[in-house]
Amino acid sequence: MTTGVLMLDIEGTELSPAEAKLLESPQVGGLILFSRNYENPQQLSALMRSIRKLRPDLLVAVDQEGGRVQRFRTGFTPLPPMAVLGHLWQEDALHAVACAHELGWLMATELRQYDIDLSFAPVLDLDWGQSSVIGDRAFGADPEVVTRLAGGVMAGMHEAGMAATGKQFPGHGWVKADSHIERPVDERSLEAIEEQDLRPFAALICRGLDAVMPAHVVYSRVCSAPAGFSRFWLQQVLRQKLRFDGVIFSDDLSMEGASQAGSYADRCDQALAAGCDMVLVCNNPDGAREVEAHLRRSPVAASHRLARMRARPARRPEPERLNESRRLAAELLKEV
Numbered sequence: 001m002t003t004g005v006l007m008l009d010i011e012g013t014e015l016s017p018a019e020a021k022l023l024e025s026p027q028v029g030g031l032i033l034f035s036r037n038y039e040n041p042q043q044l045s046a047l048m049r050s051i052r053k054l055r056p057d058l059l060v061a062v063d064q065e066g067g068r069v070q071r072f073r074t075g076f077t078p079l080p081p082m083a084v085l086g087h088l089w090q091e092d093a094l095h096a097v098a099c100a101h102e103l104g105w106l107m108a109t110e111l112r113q114y115d116i117d118l119s120f121a122p123v124l125d126l127d128w129g130q131s132s133v134i135g136d137r138a139f140g141a142d143p144e145v146v147t148r149l150a151g152g153v154m155a156g157m158h159e160a161g162m163a164a165t166g167k168q169f170p171g172h173g174w175v176k177a178d179s180h181i182e183r184p185v186d187e188r189s190l191e192a193i194e195e196q197d198l199r200p201f202a203a204l205i206c207r208g209l210d211a212v213m214p215a216h217v218v219y220s221r222v223c224s225a226p227a228g229f230s231r232f233w234l235q236q237v238l239r240q241k242l243r244f245d246g247v248i249f250s251d252d253l254s255m256e257g258a259s260q261a262g263s264y265a266d267r268c269d270q271a272l273a274a275g276c277d278m279v280l281v282c283n284n285p286d287g288a289r290e291v292e293a294h295l296r297r298s299p300v301a302a303s304h305r306l307a308r309m310r311a312r313p314a315r316r317p318e319p320e321r322l323n324e325s326r327r328l329a330a331e332l333l334k335e336v
Contacts, residue, residue, distance in 0.1 A: 003057065004029030005272065005300050007249070007280045008288040013039050015050050022288075023055055027295035029302055030059040030278055033116070034071055041075040041114070048115050059278075059309055064107055064119040067136055067336075076110055077325075079103060080332040082123060085149045086140030087335065097152040099328060100139075104156025104164075106325040112161055112314035120213060120249070121157070122150040124166040124200040125173035133178040143199035151204055158208070161312030166204055168215035168251060169238065170227060171197025179216040179226075179257030186219045193219065202242050211247040211309060212238060214276075216257025225274070229261050234275035247305045250276040253291070254284040265294035277303040 007030030010019045022028065031051065038044055051058060062071050067081025085103075089096040104122070111119060125131075126146060127138035139149040154164040170193055177184035186193075201212065214228040227233040228250050238244045251258070253267040261267040264287040271279050281288040 003302055004295070005278050005302050005306075006030070006268075006288070006291055006295060007032055007059065007061065007278050008292075009034060009282045010037060011285070013037055013043050014047055015054070020050075020054055022292065023051070023058065025292055025296070027292050027299070028055075028058070029306060030061060030280075032061045032063075032280060032282060034062075034282075035073075038072045039074075044072070044114050052115060057310075059118070059306065060116050061118045061120060062111065062116055063121075064111060065121045065123060065137060066103065066107065069137060072111075077106060077329050078333055079107060079329055080336055081136035082139045082149070082153075083127065083136035084332050084335050085152075086127075086138075086145060088332070089140065089145050089149065093148070097148055099332065100149045100152030101156040101159075102325045102328055103332075104153035105160050106156070106322070106329060108157040108160035108162035108311075109314075109317050109322070109325075112311055115314065117311040118163050118165065118211075118309055119157075120165045120167060122153040122164060122166065123168075124150055124204070125168060125171050126197055126200075128173045130176050131173050131178075132176070133180065134173045138173055143196055147200045147203045150200060151207055154204060154207070154209065161314065163210035163309050163311070164204075165211040165213055165247075165249060166201055166209050167213035168217075168227075169201055169212045170215070170219070170233060172215040172217055173197065175217055179251070180255050183257055183260060184215075184217045186217055187221060188219070190219075190222045193222070198237075198242075201238075205242050205244045205246075209244075209246060211249055212244060213249045213251055214238075216251050216255050225270075226257055226260070228258065228276065229267075229270045229274050231274050239275065245305070247278065247303070247309055248276045250279040252280045252282045254282055254287055264288075264290040267291075268294060272300055277305055 066079030175184035
């Protein structure tokens with residue numbers, strides 16, 4: 001059972017004594033890995049053994065979408081950006097969905113061999129042709145196409161024993177600004193967002209989407225707070241209207257799009273009050289320590305939902321299917 005509501009990161013390819021002590025805190029429930037934490041499969045295995053020895057219950061995550069966002073590369077199969085599947089859809093929709101399933105299965109299967117619980121995927125944003133931070137990470141511009149292809153990836157992840165996280169709710173694709181370094185504002189009406197960007201989230205929630213990550217975007221005609229700090233978006237829309245009962249992960253509270261919420265402790269409080277089950281603080285060790293200390297002073301009980309995000313025990317994949325899935329990924333990469 002995951003005990004803490006904070007997910008943080010580490011600096012290098014092995015745990016330092018200070019990081020090990022921090023991970024032992026009952027306020028910490030998750031760890032996200034980045035490219036700087038990876039050298040090769042042998043190093044990752046050793047790192048994960050040290051983490052599991054320390055905290056068997058910890059949720060360990062990574063962003064392994066494919067394309068530009070694939071943290072582990074050497075020794076892992078290079079995955080294409082999801083836009084390739086959108087292009088394939090135009091030629092053969094059924095084949096595109098089958099390929100999406102295999103890529104989701106392959107990505108999750110490779111990660112599960114190292115006892116990593118989840119990749120924050122799939123991206124459910126629509127590609128409106130104006131967001132450089134989304135771009136080819138999106139399956140396409142049509143909500144129905146995105147739903148079908150993301151649903152294929154989700155089904156493949158589920159087959160491999162991994163939960164799926166749809167992001168970035170209710171949609172980051174319209175705004176040009178990158179919420180990592182700016183404060184994006186989407187001026188569209190609620191009706192416009194519901195008619196387009198929300199549709200993949202609504203459809204996949206009905207099909208068993210396990211988790212959602214909200215965007216650090218202000219939808220100014222709807223709510224003055226970014227979605228990840230908004231009770232309207234997380235409670236009224238996501239929980240009540242869409243009847244979502246899965247996990248809500250905050251996006252990284254170190255991003256510029258989250259900065260208007262104040263200090264790291266304030267960001268944590270506002271995200272949890274809005275409805276997030278777990279808050280992420282990445283690439284800012286001081287911010288992570290501030291949140292951990294704040295949670296020690298004012299403990300927050302972890303949601304029972306978080307336990308659902310632990311992956312099922314990894315099974316050794318059949319070599320024939322693994323090789324065929326890798327060949328498929330290589331063929332799709334040629335289309336980039």
